Amino acid sequence: MCTGNCAKCLGITLIPLAILSVLCNILLCFPGGKVASSTDHITDEVFYLGGILGSGVLMIFPALVFLGLKNNDCCGCCGNESCGKRCAMFTSIIFAAIGFVGAGYCFIISAVAINKGPKCENGFNATYSYPFHDGNYLSNHTIWSQCSEPKDVIPWNLTLFSLLLIMSGVQAVLCAIQAINGLIGTICGDCCGCCGGS
Template sequence: MCWRSFTRCLGIALIPLSVCCIVANVLLYFPNGETRYAKDNLLTRYVWFFSGIAGGGLVMILPAAVFMNLGDCDGCCGNRDCGKSCAMLGSVVAALIGLAGASYCFVVSALTLTEGPYCRTSGDWGYPFANQSGKYLTERSTWSLCQEPAHVVEWNVTLFSILLALSGVEVLVCGMQVINGLLGGLCRACYHRSHYSLNA
């Protein structure tokens, strides 16, 4: 029973994480609250990968729903306990889907932070920090290279860091459910198999 309760708690935890990922990703389309940069396609290319909306957000609805509504399968040959094992093992599949979505968000966020924002410098639009392997993150004095959108470096670093952290937690949550589901399903199945053999 404790395995299933833990699974439901993990499902509840995924809901605020996914909502925050969606909000953070949406905000990336409006630096300084302006819409013209999105209209003119003057945003960092990775913003259009929808990593927070899709990977860290909408994909998480499936595992969250499965975890929170974890029930029993019909069972095997009328064995109710087998049905509980089946449900736990089924939650592992949902957890793997969530793990894939969260990992996608995590990787895209990390790549974006490494490359830096797309902005207008004194010359033209481009990626002034692209060849620095993320060194600009610790050299705030160089952030003024981006003249437009104003404060775009701070905007991108803050929001993509949030996405990186949130998706990292989602990876952890889904990873825990993979382990929890396997232990809950296989251990229960083994226990009842041995119990049935003894009674036979």
């Protein structure tokens, strides 16, 4: 597969992942699927915007660059017909690094949020706090009763942060693949040789 075609496939895959990440982050603003009466009732990690900034905005730019690589003009500069394509592939490595950082940010935020558990009303003292520590609620569902409000906030947060964790992990892998693909394209050029075929 040509390096340009490979980059285009990666870009096509990254765009829906970025959109879904933004959507998951927005849904986390509604704990348990309900409108929070106060921002203090929303888990702090939601406001770090891992899905919106990290796996969303910072991923859209690399995805658009990857999509455009196939159509980039590779018909020469400085007497070298593959120079333009090589320069474009080198630029894609930089954007892949930006995407990798964004995905890594979202991955870390999601992992911390899953381990910490959601902020909820503690059944014992009726105040909003983090009743779980070090992920102890993940294997012990009997202690979920410590969260009395909002209802179903634990599976809600766990599902959405897990989706963000998985999607950001996939995005990081795809950006790493494009970095390698871009390096190959920089060194070898695009194997499809758009000028040679015309």
